[in-house]
Amino acid sequence: xxxxxxxxxxxxxxxxxxxxxxxxxxxxxxxxxxxxxxxxxxxxxxxxxxxxxxxxxxxxxxxxxxxxxxxxxxxxxxxxxxxxxxxxxxxxxxxxxxxxxxxxxxxxxxxxxxxxxxxxxxxxxxxxxxxxxxxxxxxxxxxxxxxxxxxxxxxxxxxxxxxxxxxxxxxxxxxxxxxxxxxxxxxxxxxxxxxxxxxxxxxxxxxxxxxxxxxxxxxxxxxxxxxxxxxxxxxxxxxxxxxxxxxxxxxxxxxxxxxxxxxxxxxxxxxxxxxxxxxxxxxxxxxxxxxxxxxxxxxxxxxxxxxxxxxxxxxxxxxxxxxxxxxxxxxxxxxxxxxxxxxxxxxxxxxxxxxxxxxxxxxxxxxxxxxxxxxxxxxxxxxxxxxxxxxxxxxxxxxxxxxxx
Numbered sequence: 001x002x003x004x005x006x007x008x009x010x011x012x013x014x015x016x017x018x019x020x021x022x023x024x025x026x027x028x029x030x031x032x033x034x035x036x037x038x039x040x041x042x043x044x045x046x047x048x049x050x051x052x053x054x055x056x057x058x059x060x061x062x063x064x065x066x067x068x069x070x071x072x073x074x075x076x077x078x079x080x081x082x083x084x085x086x087x088x089x090x091x092x093x094x095x096x097x098x099x100x101x102x103x104x105x106x107x108x109x110x111x112x113x114x115x116x117x118x119x120x121x122x123x124x125x126x127x128x129x130x131x132x133x134x135x136x137x138x139x140x141x142x143x144x145x146x147x148x149x150x151x152x153x154x155x156x157x158x159x160x161x162x163x164x165x166x167x168x169x170x171x172x173x174x175x176x177x178x179x180x181x182x183x184x185x186x187x188x189x190x191x192x193x194x195x196x197x198x199x200x201x202x203x204x205x206x207x208x209x210x211x212x213x214x215x216x217x218x219x220x221x222x223x224x225x226x227x228x229x230x231x232x233x234x235x236x237x238x239x240x241x242x243x244x245x246x247x248x249x250x251x252x253x254x255x256x257x258x259x260x261x262x263x264x265x266x267x268x269x270x271x272x273x274x275x276x277x278x279x280x281x282x283x284x285x286x287x288x289x290x291x292x293x294x295x296x297x298x299x300x301x302x303x304x305x306x307x308x309x310x311x312x313x314x315x316x317x318x319x320x321x322x323x324x325x326x327x328x329x330x331x332x333x334x335x336x337x338x339x340x341x342x343x344x345x346x347x348x349x350x351x352x353x354x355x356x357x358x359x360x361x362x363x364x365x366x367x368x369x370x371x372x373x374x375x376x377x378x379x380x381x382x383x384x385x386x387x388x389x390x391x392x393x394x395x396x397x398x399x400x401x402x403x404x405x
Contacts, residue, residue: 066085068202070208071274072215084203089259090262092262092279116138118154122154129153150236185202203279239284248265251275260282261281261284262287264277314329315384323390328387333382335382352369367386
């Protein structure tokens, strides 16, 4: 029996990061996130700006104090800068308020046309507001729009009190959800993002929360895409300028003196989605310009490619003393790769298996692997299995095979 290596493709595909599947979920992301979270440090908001952002293709300058860009399909990190440091999230907090609210809607415990009462505490909230009327009740759908489009602090309090009786109990739900999602550098003290000691998120947690909002609640994501909202005779434009310009299809902005100007945005172009979180900018104009520039950078410098689909035939392998002389070998998993532009020419795709296969061979039996070798020596592998079963020949058949009958 010999070890066979067949080069299927040279310079045809490359892997940047992530697993062997195009599925979202947190598996590939969670491994790197967990390691990074362990080393996270809390940094004061007035500390000097650190080095440029780190990317797979080299350093990239950004004026953002904190930044993280994720590829939606693989969970791979395209850019990070202080991505695991704890920062004041400001109104980016409202993304978790929305996540908990959407969960209540999904479970049936809350309905979009249900009305919730406006307490004096909610009515007196300062900062960004949707201007809910004191003593009246407001439909949940209006409150969601007021929260995500107008960044209404008052809307958040009405939702929190309506869902959990008090903001404090609602915040407990927010923290439980953060723990369940694996947001290790996140802790909430309120539902609005109002500055408070012990209230923090990291840029990576913000980006991943956005990713989960899009994945877990696609039926409600459209709320983040609306460009304006008219309520109580007041028309307010979405504060996310990338949404207004059509350069992103959702999420949220934030601003406090402690955290600076922040933005979380997502966009899909040519079937590929990117999620970006930046914070610590000095003005709304700088936030808009830097957000637009980094979003464009993420799409311009990376691409996705299918290398193999599950079930694709990659080889006809000889079978020793089998009822059939060959058996098809197929990929056992999908392999969809995210790669920087220009990496294709430096990669190899090879098939390794022992030949000949010895009968009996069972359908689904793993007999080899596809190995993608990348620039810099990194590799990713996909199992290869038999597409069908091949029985072993009996004594008569074996004798006839030896005599070439």
